[in-house]
Amino acid sequence: MNITENQIDEIIELEYNIHIFKIISPEIASKINPGEFLNIRISELAIPFFRRPFSVCDVEDEFYYLMFSTMGTGTKLLATKKPGEFIDVLGPLGNGFNIEDDFDRAIIIGGGLGVAPFPYLTRQLKGKKEIISFIGGRTKNDVITYGLENISVATEDGSLGFKGNVIELLEKELDKTDKVKSKIFACGPLPMLEALKILAEQKNIECEMSTECTMACGFGICQGCPIQSTADEDKFLLVCKDGPVFNSKEIIL
Ligand SMILES: Cc1cc2nc3c(=O)[nH]c(=O)nc-3n(C[C@H](O)[C@H](O)[C@H](O)COP(=O)(O)OP(=O)(O)OC[C@H]3O[C@@H](n4cnc5c(N)ncnc54)[C@H](O)[C@@H]3O)c2cc1C
Numbered sequence: 001m002n003i004t005e006n007q008i009d010e011i012i013e014l015e016y017n018i019h020i021f022k023i024i025s026p027e028i029a030s031k032i033n034p035g036e037f038l039n040i041r042i043s044e045l046a047i048p049f050f051r052r053p054f055s056v057c058d059v060e061d062e063f064y065y066l067m068f069s070t071m072g073t074g075t076k077l078l079a080t081k082k083p084g085e086f087i088d089v090l091g092p093l094g095n096g097f098n099i100e101d102d103f104d105r106a107i108i109i110g111g112g113l114g115v116a117p118f119p120y121l122t123r124q125l126k127g128k129k130e131i132i133s134f135i136g137g138r139t140k141n142d143v144i145t146y147g148l149e150n151i152s153v154a155t156e157d158g159s160l161g162f163k164g165n166v167i168e169l170l171e172k173e174l175d176k177t178d179k180v181k182s183k184i185f186a187c188g189p190l191p192m193l194e195a196l197k198i199l200a201e202q203k204n205i206e207c208e209m210s211t212e213c214t215m216a217c218g219f220g221i222c223q224g225c226p227i228q229s230t231a232d233e234d235k236f237l238l239v240c241k242d243g244p245v246f247n248s249k250e251i252i253l
């Protein structure tokens, strides 16, 4: 685990307030795995005081990419950065997705900005596994398909794709498909993950999910990011150190 100053090479602006930073760091690009994250100090000033965690969105040669939208103090400040400026980065941190197990089809499920880690996961799986991606949002403005493959879309208001939530869409598709050995990789809002956990267990499909919470240290010291473990109700895992990616059977949401 390292703190480094990384230079922004390029900024890509997508529709609907989505920013993608292309950042130079041969060190992080060569080490980081899909699902791992970086804890970023956004300002030299006291506000925001804590670093903010971001998934690595993609990696290409000596560059890595971050994807974010402006939510609050930190991301609004981050969005003011320009190519050539530096950001203070702690990481790589956390445990990423396990893509070494025995499966033939990767089912990627992303809700809203939860798609952020999946361009890199897609890049790593491409040519090795079949990939299908289910992307959801409240409206078409929340649907981000950047860097993804073989995409089906669900929107709650029906403005794009299937009308309903992305887990309802997944359930319909799973009922249609054959018995290819599949593994689910998911990231998104809590209600989406809760519904997915139930569905994956009903259908007996292995499912890893990247969970989110507010963090401080990002590496297991402050105990500020607990998540309940199924193994022992009194035991808490730490999202930053034991996650952010967990097997759905490991955690109580
Ligand atoms: C492991 C991990 C990976 C992440 N990856 C990404 C990423 O790739 N791209 C991205 O845009 N964001 C990502 N996030 C969330 C990101 O850290 C938050 O967007 C960020 O903390 C918001 O900071 P802020 O200072 O702009 O907002 P704040 O001023 O801190 O908060 C603004 C509002 O947003 C709410 N909020 C803050 N954090 C979250 C959160 N995690 N989930 C839901 N609501 C929140 C607050 O409660 C508040 O209402 C990730 C979080 C974690 C834990």
Ligand code: FES
Binding pocket: 214, 215, 216, 217, 218, 219, 220, 221, 222, 223, 224, 225, 238, 239, 240, 241
């Ligand atoms: S953020 Fe400090 S222990 Fe997880």
